[in-house]
Amino acid sequence: MRRHWPAMWLPGVRFRMSSASTALAGTGVSPSGEVHSNLTAPALVAQALRRGEGRLSADGAFIAVTGQHTGRSVQDKFVVDEPATRDAVWWGKINQPLPADRFAGLAGRVRAYLGQKAELYTQDLHAGADPAHRIRVRLVTTNAWHALFARNMFIRPEKDGLDGFAPDWTILHAPEFEADPAIDGCRSTTVIALSLETRTILIAGTSYAGEIKKSIFTVMNWLLPERGVLPMHCSANVGARGDVALFFGLSGTGKTTLSSDPERQLIGDDEHGWSDAGVFNFEGGCYAKVIKLSQEAEPQIWAASHRFGTVLENVVADGDGHLDLDDGSLTENTRSCYPIHYIPNVVEKGTAGLPRNVVMLTADAFGVLPPISKLSSAQAMYHFLSGYTARVAGTEKGLGKEPQATFSTCFGAPFLPRHPEVYGRMLQELIAKHGADCWLVNTGWSGGAYGTGSRMPIKVTRGLLRAALDGSLAKVEFVQDPFFGLLVPKAVPGIPSELLNPRDAWADKAAYDRTATQLVGLFEKNFAAFAGAVGDDVKAAAIRAAA
Template sequence: MGAATAATYFRILTEGPHVHRNLSTPQLVEAALARGEASLAANGALVAYTGSRTGRSPRDKFIVEDEETRTRVDWGKVNQPFPPEKFEALLERVVRHMAERDLYVMDLFAGADPTYRLPVTLVAEYAWHALFVKQLFIRPEMSELASHAAEFTIIAAPEFEAVPERDGTLSSTFILSDFTRKIILIGGTKYAGEMKKSIFGVMNYLLPERDVFPMHCSANIGPEGDTALFFGLSGTGKTTLSADPLRMLIGDDEHGWGPKGVFNFEGGCYAKCVDLSEEKEPQIFHAIRFGSVLENVVINARTGEPDYSDIRHTENTRAAYPIEFIENAVIPGIGGHPKNVLFLAADAFGVLPPIARLTPEQAMYHFLSGYTAKLAGTEAGLGSEPVPEFSTCFASPFLPLAPRVYAEMLGERLRQHGADCWLVNTGWTGGAFGAGRRMSLKHTRAMVHAAIDGRLAQAEFVTEPAFGLSIPTSCPDVPAELLNPRNAWPDKHAYDAQARLLAKKFEANFAKFDALESIRAAGPRVSR
């Protein structure tokens, strides 16, 4: 695409009477309501539904393969290549589609640290999409808008559907990243999370070269200025545990760890809200108000109140809100070097201990593994037994570069700053899913607090035999019998069999990594 063509496209998308640029929150809410895109809940949140696409579409995500990306990207099942000429042809069709519609343009940033922040512009055909990114990305000061120059542009065209035979896509949906043109092209899906995660992928591509470790984690900071990181896949408690009334929230999902410390990529939170309650998660509950976006949440027809227990559309119901809606948020989202790093896993096999202290080698093993478990009934095709989910570095769908790039950066920073690393099981105890019980949030919070404030490090530790993990024999405010997973099972032989089963799955997954023997040896001890 020549410079003249690029300039013409950008002018069509960002200039003219059909373009509404940098509208205020009330203006975007009013536009979304007037256009019939969304409705208002009784708590003031804007409620939108995304149709058949209620989550990300990883099968439809591609990276343009060209001179910029050919030797840098870790091509494969996750990072699928897309021909430049097909991208250009599809971009031209999308621009023609967008030129006939009202457009909502937002100029924003990714990255709270000004040294590393990325200027981003969104061009959307939905007003509620513009509100979504406004609340999730970092909002410029009025004085910054005049000099804002996008380094990446997101074009979100949910009403445009691709023709696979013509466009080279796999379905009518597409999420295409072009690192040469610096464009994210999204179509055929209303799910707003694609915009957020596409920019996360961009940051994961750009920042390692700038000595910043990009991380799929939440982060908070204590009264003494101590930073903690929480890694974990969806449903493991990353947002819940980091939104702690006793600590200040840096961010709930995406961060960089650079030479000066940790910084949030975002200016908002994107919380899962299935079964959300004021009692269990008061900070998140009260953050959902006017200016927030609820995605696929059922609203009570009589009262207008959100019904967070109703998952008729999807279990992946979401709330997007500015981070300042959290009472004790850190603004700007910057903290020091972490003292504690926690890996969260919702182990539906009931094997992993509620909390364990990891050696550096074990930390590398479990970071590369990125384990949690899916439950029967949560996805089509799942049987009656739990299914392990391994997502490299807890972020596999968003890593354009080879896993070793991110793993080595973690290892370097853990060693350099002497951070303690913990594995926390927020899943099942006393048995697998269906037989055991879910770990109490109250007890998990107590263990996390004790780890972060240093009390747990003073306890006596023993090595459990299945995974070779160092587990405490006591923890303040937690029954001692919960701390050893084998002791929590009524049938010890059943636990041993389950531990062997999960260990084999860990080992089968880890076989794909080119890891040092010391890291490989830090995995489970029982597999036969």
């Protein structure tokens, strides 16, 4: 029989536990072993080390290896098919239906499994920095390090906020439990299932902690539109004048880099809501991709990843715990999870005013989009629904030498439980109502496609962004791009004029025309799925081939 540590002590660390009935209230789990409730970071690290869940880096960060699953299991994500929500869910490959009776059976088996464990860990946390739109989340997990991940990632209530804590949503996290497709109606032994009616999330068969984070983001994406709040997969910062900027963008577009501006305060780096009162962060932490992370290029993330209390997923270290952030032998998706206060110059309350600028980032490896374009509200909805970038070898494993267009609607398709048009209409209405300026920024290639042209200089991108955010760019003369219908600045002080018009930067103009025409066709093909659900103004703003 496994020996348990006595009482609540390890050398130098005091553990705080509450009664099992209180810690597991509302979860349906009846425990037979110890329940460790709302332990602090030092206590959770000590517990994880005692249990052999991982090890410390030389700087004190906790290193965990997630095994088979080193990223999200997209094909194993399900939404329970329930009468009250059936008509509003965006069913398909992203939100696969799971019959309610199958979910009920699986949930019962997971609860029984958790109840039989010798130790469980619970964390009571918030999602949503704005109290008016906050939800209370209770995580039940078998591992101390997953509890630490959640504690870092979400908003930690003050001590008095834990008194009488009643969860709105429950996450039952059983990474070692294996589902049975024949019994549970799922695809494999891994399942991530969301019941909107019972407000329960099941995560089983995967140790990748990102499933915890993204499941709650999916919940916020479900709840907030009914409250008139737009949930967004974006970073946000604010200037000294209180001017808020939003940054949408897929992986590799520079969202984290560009929003982390030393001249502006970071509100959050990934998930936010936009209400009539302003912008608020959903989270209390950051989950940064750290493969090939440079101390020179990303000093803040690098420093946070070398601190006690941080959780490192699948990051390689030598025998002495020294990190090798260039080593992708376990996965290219190495991650660092830390509380947001580990980053200097942040808005710790996680809330700010209304956005004055909305920036949509794309890394166009075809090299044909302008470095910056001004968008109307209809164009903003179009590009929001499109969610375009183009990837090449080196930005994603398995890609060849030629650029590959990627469209992820609303810059976050995997986390949208409702139809994309719901979020697109809300964005368009909020932009029009509050008068935000909108920009499409290409951080990709110029002077040719990947392999011929060169990456857009970061100095140029930062210069254009700062001109957009301080309002000076809106006052310059614009001309319309003939291929994409975008308004492009004719001249910007300090920016080489040949970079502003992408065709001018290509030596082979005919090659530019062919490549631009090719990308126009890809936009047109992608948007066909949305054309029947948008207004005439958005249809008119759509990119289409010349007649």
